[in-house]
Amino acid sequence: MVTMRDRARDERADRRWDRLRERTVAVSDVEPGVAVFGVVAALLVAWGISYATGGSRTAGLQLFYVPIVIVAVRFGWRAALAVSVAAGLLCGPLLPLDVEDGTSQSLSNWVGRLVIFVLVGQVVSFFVRHSLPSLRTEITARRWSQELVAAIESGHIHLHYQPIVDLRTGAVAGVEALARWDHPTRGSIPPDEFIPMAEQTGSIGRITDYVLREACAQTQAWRAEGLDLGPTFVATANISAVDLCGPSLLDTVRDALERSGLPPAALHLEVTETALVSDVRQAIAALGEVRALGVQVAIDDFGTGQSSLGLLAELPADILKIDRQLVHHIQTHARGPELIGGIVALANALGLDAIAEGIETPEQAHAVAVTGCPFGQGYLFARPMPPEDLAELLRHPDVLAASVLVHRA
Ligand code: G
Ligand code: MN
Numbered sequence: 001m002v003t004m005r006d007r008a009r010d011e012r013a014d015r016r017w018d019r020l021r022e023r024t025v026a027v028s029d030v031e032p033g034v035a036v037f038g039v040v041a042a043l044l045v046a047w048g049i050s051y052a053t054g055g056s057r058t059a060g061l062q063l064f065y066v067p068i069v070i071v072a073v074r075f076g077w078r079a080a081l082a083v084s085v086a087a088g089l090l091c092g093p094l095l096p097l098d099v100e101d102g103t104s105q106s107l108s109n110w111v112g113r114l115v116i117f118v119l120v121g122q123v124v125s126f127f128v129r130h131s132l133p134s135l136r137t138e139i140t141a142r143r144w145s146q147e148l149v150a151a152i153e154s155g156h157i158h159l160h161y162q163p164i165v166d167l168r169t170g171a172v173a174g175v176e177a178l179a180r181w182d183h184p185t186r187g188s189i190p191p192d193e194f195i196p197m198a199e200q201t202g203s204i205g206r207i208t209d210y211v212l213r214e215a216c217a218q219t220q221a222w223r224a225e226g227l228d229l230g231p232t233f234v235a236t237a238n239i240s241a242v243d244l245c246g247p248s249l250l251d252t253v254r255d256a257l258e259r260s261g262l263p264p265a266a267l268h269l270e271v272t273e274t275a276l277v278s279d280v281r282q283a284i285a286a287l288g289e290v291r292a293l294g295v296q297v298a299i300d301d302f303g304t305g306q307s308s309l310g311l312l313a314e315l316p317a318d319i320l321k322i323d324r325q326l327v328h329h330i331q332t333h334a335r336g337p338e339l340i341g342g343i344v345a346l347a348n349a350l351g352l353d354a355i356a357e358g359i360e361t362p363e364q365a366h367a368v369a370v371t372g373c374p375f376g377q378g379y380l381f382a383r384p385m386p387p388e389d390l391a392e393l394l395r396h397p398d399v400l401a402a403s404v405l406v407h408r409a
Helices: 004-028 032-052 059-075 077-090 107-153 191-201 204-224 241-245 249-260 273-278 280-292 309-314 324-332 336-349 362-370 387-395 397-408
Strands: 157-166 172-183 187-189 234-238 267-272 296-302 319-322 353-356
Touching: 032 059, 032 077, 059 077, 059 107, 077 107, 107 157, 107 172, 107 191, 107 204, 157 204, 157 234, 157 387, 157 397, 172 191, 172 204, 172 387, 191 204, 204 234, 204 241, 204 249, 204 267, 204 387, 234 296, 241 249, 241 267, 241 273, 241 280, 249 267, 249 280, 267 273, 267 280, 273 280, 273 296, 273 309, 280 296, 280 309, 319 336, 324 336, 324 362, 336 353, 336 362, 362 397, 387 397
Parallel strands: 172 234, 234 267, 267 296, 296 319, 319 353
Antiparallel strands: 157 172, 172 187
16 A cells, blocks of 8 residues: 555655756756866865875765766766776876875776776766757656646636537537637747647646636536527537546546536537547547536547548547548638538438538638538637637627628528
8 A cells, every 4th residue: 555655755756856857957058168167176176085085095086976977967978988087097096095104006996996987987978868858858848747737727728719600590509618828938829739748748637627617617607697508509628538548537527517517418528539549448438428427529620630430430429520621621622522521421420410620711611511511610700719709709699690691601
């Protein structure tokens, strides 16, 4: 059994190791002039202390490792070799065995030590050369991850909402919640930049948790405000492959619904095909569980990832979101419209509702609507916007409806 004390000890060891790694990276960044000066000074200090404390039989000789290691980290194996030899001479022929008696050291004595200095310098420079780049990326990723978690806590990550429209009636059928990071120095960072990093560093769970809670709470607030949302209005949130493989997705979803009071039928979860492919069995099980709550599942970005049509028939899903690249094919590829038509027919045959993503032009809106695709989303209708703007849009749904109906005509 892992006790609290074990865990505290492991955390302390982790922190020490982190500090050591950060220092290794820091030493490798020191200005060359400063490093050379520091190394020469360290050699002289090591010699001075060894001499003052009595000669080459004292522990002062251990100090010679300091400049050797610094040089190995900062300048590599050649410089480490030169400094090891210099250290070997300084504490060999140039340091008596005993200062008081003035006895000199034997040849085997100082040559043996010289060999150890050289070995240590070479081993350190070898490890640093092979591991420093990965250490650097790892440390940067960790810093980002910590910043990301702090950003959630300090409200720098928030949600924008993009309407999903019913192409037949022009009504707002729902909203997709999209996370934004307002970074104090780097400006607004879109999710496709920070989500992959959050997946790698393990902070994605915190983000998904926040997105689900916030999206459910906001949607329930709109319902409570008495906005005319329609009985089938939904909020949809994106889930990562990592969430699907983790043990807590069901709890996170249930918790977000319970806290907000949003009915499960008003929540959809979007997962990309790529997320599903990485561990199909686990994905099917996880999606089955959330669907059992009454939440619907959408396959996001369909048609451009590693899709397998066989898999589509097997997945517990309700909605198919056609990737925006395919929607853009409508104008750039001769048979683009037929392709969209084919996918919509496939979705119908499998009992899935189709949503065309990334509609940017009236031509695309028209071509999509002609296929009978029931829902659409894209900059042509509305960009992702802060919740206040979306509420304003929901207060005047006829403006958007008119634009949808004009564009699809
Ligand atoms: O993968 P997913 O479908 O969840 O991606 C949503 C992303 O697509 C968001 O970052 C959103 O801003 C962007 N998006 C939404 N509508 C459009 C559009 O019409 N064109 C383009 N290029 N991007 C869009
Ligand atoms: Mn999506």
